[in-house]
Amino acid sequence: MKFVFGRQDWNTLRRGQEKCYLLTNEKGGYSCLTMIGSSARQEQVLLMASVKAPNNWVQMVSNVEELIHREGKTVSLLSQEYVGYAHNQEGFRHLQGFEVNPFPHWTYQVQGFRLEKTILLAHGGNQVALDYVLHNGGEEPVVVDLKPWLRMTPKGEMPKIGEKGNVTVSEIHRHGQKLYFACDGELLLEGETWQEDLYFQDDAKDDRSAVGKAFSDHRFRYRLEKGETRRVSLIYSTEPVTASVETLRREELKRQKDLQDQAGITSALGRQLVRAADQFVVDRESTGGKTIIAGYPFFGDWGRDTMIALLGCGIAAGRKADCESIFRTFMAYVHQGLMPNMFPEGDKPPMYNTVDASLLFIYALHAYYEEFKDLDFVREALPVMAEILHWYQKGTDFHIRMDEDGLLEAGGGFEQVTWMDVRIGDVLPTPRHGKPVEINAYWYNALMTMAHFERLLEGEDRAKDYENLAGRVKKSFLEKFWNGEKGCLYDVVSGNPYDAQVRPNQIWAVSLPFGMLDPQREKQVVRKVFEELYTPYGLRSLSPKDPEFKPFYGGSLWDRDTAYHQGTVWAFPLGAYYLAYLKVHGFTAKAAAAVMADLSMLEGTLQEGCIGQIAEIFDGLAPTVSKGCFAQAWSVGELLRALKAAEEILRKQTAEALAEKEV
Structure with a gap:
């Protein structure tokens, strides 16, 4: 889809910061600025490198400022809000148009001079490219400077004045980081200058740290004569620059089209969602496989989020090999039936505080088989599925166990094991210890899925065992979860007043491939969810x-x-x-x-x-x-x-x- 915006969308700086673009690179790195080219969050930078995939992030390049010198005057095209608002930079006053299709593209005009800018991010590397078309339609020569603003610090930190750095003809060294660049303009090395008191309004709204800074110690210069048009580029990368801007553009357009075609979706909205889904599928260096970033700009990769997202971002998108890589990564880390909620970084062990990730893994495997019909991979995964179901029956960490009625219960104390898992100190705003509705829907679905796979693989006796247990689960579920007064399902069975709260978790008892409700009650649940x-x-x-x-x-x-x-x-x-x-x-x-x-x-x-x-x-x-x-x-x-x-x-x-x- 093509997204086009005009001057009415940035009649004030604040309005211009309501929207942003996002480019990602398969490593967890990204480029993100607002549609007027400013930063409304600390995490919005021109190049956020992932130096160890997927979430060892370093803010490399904060932004690049374009300075137009003509007839003795200098105009900056940079937009940025500052603390106190008195020194805001308002380059957006010269912004004529902005679009994303699929790369962000700006058109600026300063009297007779026009500057067009496109930003691209290399797939598979921490490399950002700025592609410019400069046109001097005036009578006098114009000098254009491209002035980078840098941070070169880990995400969440800011550079410090007085830190030593070094710039050569193609590299920048600072704070233990190295940044390469390539540009066809005249390189001008200069004394260090600083942007201080940068103000990030979206962080301020969320009560986060909302003040930052950046430095600059070089710029690139171009001179355009009357009527001259020139195509120029500037690239920053954590590796030596080898590919041209045109190569990056061509390869990325082809890659995205191939992904959209592979998904087999024809609608414009669907093809856009395929493109959006691709931005989350990334490498995980510690496991040598693929994973899924839960969300930009805050989150890394989590077990529960990955298994849910995989259903669409992987399976529905037709990414068979990536699905298998993600499955194998999680299969390798199963511990007493639990899959990691968070992967290890460095020497840290995985965190397993999730009851649903393992059950969602089995759900996703069923969806994988329905999409790709690969029984060999199911056979490979079968022992892991059996291990999960064994431990869930026997009992495992985080008070996860099958009760004598066949239903699953989970959680105790301050443990957070479902997706409604917020904890603030010693407060659980939404405690769901006991028997959550969606967990037991996943549990029944997992048992029936296992029976289905065993039968496909000629394990008839084992299939019957799983079906018999599933029958017991279904009987208890129907007895204990139906709320006749409200005409829907209890959210939790725990003996607490909040059990009867109307929440969305009941919808999975209907949407899963193997359900326990009769058609009439399924309709009632869907109706209740729609109404409230x-x-x-x-x-x-x-x-x-x-x-x-x-x-x-x-x-x-x-x-x-x-x-x-x-x-x-x-x-x-x-x-x-x-x-x-x-x-x-x-x-x-x-x-x-x-x-x-x-x-x-x-x-x-x-x-x-x-x-x-x-x-x-x-x-x-x-x-x-x-x-x-x-x-x-x-x-x-x-x-x-x-x-x-x-x-x-x-x-x-x-x-x-x-x-x-x-x-």
């Missing part, structure tokens, strides 16, 4: 009718975390809602068309926040502005697979209609 939780951008984490509902997400860490799962809208459960909707309506073409119509409303949020991406969360009462991570893997992945499911139903109907017509 549905919004076009996601599902509310708590019904607005609940006295604990919080309509707004923002402010201090305490305010944010106490609202996180108390009404805040989450995008990713919307995918399960649409899949459940298709199911209860018989997977008809009419239902698929309705889902496609609803999904089309996502085009609004694709143009808000991070352009072309879907955010983590939105406010509960009025979900209009993206919040949390501006690009979230499971948000994109879940909506991508729902769209693909609807699209395939419509495609099948069209094919059947054509076949009947020919007959």
Whole structure:
């Protein structure tokens, strides 16, 4: 999709900072600035390198300032907010247009001089390229300087005045970091200058550190005569520069088209979601395989997020080899039936505080088989699945165990084991210890999936054992989870008052391949979720009718975390809602068309926040502005697979209609 914006979108600096672009490089590194080219967060920089994939981040290049010298005057095209607002740089006053298609592209004009800029990021390396077209339409010569502003410090830190650095004709050394550059302009080395008191308004809104700085010690100069047009480029990289800008552009355009074609999705929205999904699939150096970044700009790769996101970002996108790499990475780290929630960095051990990652692994394997029909890989993974189910029955860490009724219970004390897992000191705003509804839906689904795979692999006796246990789980689930008063499912069975809160977790009891509810109750759950939780951008984490509902997400860490799962809208459960909707309506073409119509409303949020991406969360009462991570893997992945499911139903109907017509 092509996203185009005009001067009405940045009539003030603050408005111009409402949207940003995102380019990623498969290593976890990225480039991200606002649509006016400024930084509204510390993490928004021209080059955030990942020096060890996927999340050992170093802020290399903060920005590049373009300075136009003509007729004795200098005009800066840089935009940036500063503490106190008195010294804001407002280069956006000269910005005529901005678009993303798929690279961010700006057009500036200063009287008769025009500057066009495109930013590209090399796939597979920490290399950012700025591609310029300079045109002097005036009567007098024009001198253009490209002045980089650097940080060269780990993410979350700022450079310090007085630190020693060195610039040569092609390298910069500072703070233990090395940065290479290539430019066809005249290199001018100069004394160090500083940008101090940079102000990051989005960090300030979230009560994060909101002040930063950057330094510059060189620039590149061009002189253009009357009527002259010149194409120039500037590249910064953590490795010696070898590829040209045109090579980077050509290779990246082809790579993205191939990914979109591979997914087999034809709609413009779907192909954009495939492109968005690609930005999360990255390398993990410590395991030598692939993983999925949970969200930009804050998160690394987590077990639960990876397994949910993999359903769309990997399987629905047709990325078979990447799926297998991710599966094998997690399979290698299974411990007493648990898969890592967080991978080790350096010598640190993995963290296993998640009850759902292992069950979601089995769910994802079922989806993998349905998409790719690779029984050999299922056979490879079967022992790991059996180990998971064994330990969940026997009991493992974090109070995860099968109760005598066959249902799973998990969590104790201050443990956080489901996705609603916020902890603030000694406070759990959304305690879900006991028997969570989605965990038991995953549990039944895992048992039935295992029985299905055993039967495919000729393990008939073992298949019957799993089915018998699943039957016991189903009987207990139907007895204990149905809330007849509200016509939906309890969120948790724990004997606490909050068990009956209306939350989105019940939707997975309908959307999973193997469900326990009869068709009528499935329809009731979908209806209840639609009535109290549905919004076009996601599902509310708590019904607005609940006295604990919080309509707004923002402010201090305490305010944010106490609202996180108390009404805040989450995008990713919307995918399960649409899949459940298709199911209860018989997977008809009419239902698929309705889902496609609803999904089309996502085009609004694709143009808000991070352009072309879907955010983590939105406010509960009025979900209009993206919040949390501006690009979230499971948000994109879940909506991508729902769209693909609807699209395939419509495609099948069209094919059947054509076949009947020919007959």
